[in-house]
Amino acid sequence: MPGPVTASSALSLLGATAVGGSLVACSAEEPEIDTVDPNDLDPEILEPEEARGGDPQRQGRGVCDLLSGDEIESVLTDPVAEGQAIGELGEVEACQWPHRQHDKSQDVQVLRIRDGEIPGEELFASIAHGEATQVPGGEEAAFNENTQSLWVRSQETVLQLQLSGFDAEEEAFVELAEVMVENH
Template sequence: MSGYATASRALSPLSAAALLGSLAACASDEPEIPTVDPNDLETDVLEPDGADRDDPQDSGGGVCHLLSAEEIETVIAEPVGKGEAMGELGEVASCMWPHPEVEHQGVSVLSISDSDIPGEELFDSIASGEPTEVGGADEAVFDEDSENLWVRSEETVLQLQLHAFASSEDEFGELAEVMVGNL
């Protein structure tokens, strides 16, 4: 037998022993990971999506919290459904309270703010109509032709629309006062 063959056979058992020794050493160096019984964990009760967003007293804000269906019904004497967020685009958010039985009838509110433009300047650039009084608001204008009420409170501009309701400027003003109070 040649020296090379003898050395190879001797290294094979030595290599195997070294490998087993390394594995054993690694196994003993691993930290022990404690196990947790899921039944022992404390959990927070989360409200499901679609929780009652009509209550302006709920925390979390959002445009749908500016009015409740009950507040709208009290002012316009027509039923409306729960406020549905219509989405956000940048710093513009909207909510719609649809009439439960009449398609294309409802109340909508847009909330517009811009971190780069002061509220007063933003209001002047987008609001149109004749000045009107809204309690708690910095300024407001009512556009009789498009039936829009624009309201500014500090840096936030709100647009209130009553779609397909026979409503007066007074009703717009009453709803706007509630919105400003819930900001």
């Protein structure tokens, strides 16, 4: 299992989200959004039960439950390990599915971001980057080809799917995001 390399990958993703959130938070027109400092996350892999915490609404619906390794493999046709919760800080949860043979260069990462004080529509508008696209079941979505990520709003929750090192087209992102929304 990759350990620190896995955690540092997720922390980089969370750091990018934090930077984006802090830049938007400076705008007078946007609501102030608490940012995530990746240095505040524990870099150890969390057990699935630990990642879910004690919130009864989240029991059995942790961020790693949004996709299964089999669902990812059926879309990407590459073998991935089961999802590993790699951190939770406030309103942000992260999970990673490393490639079975290339775990340092290829992985699937999902962030789930919720903020009880900011409506999902405003949260999505403040952090999602890319071209508008459609994800069945999602209220709105944006695909960013440069960062190989897809942002999706499902009710009051914003999800980010990132495929690192995979040669995937937008359709693969949409197919996986549809599964994530169904499992949300």
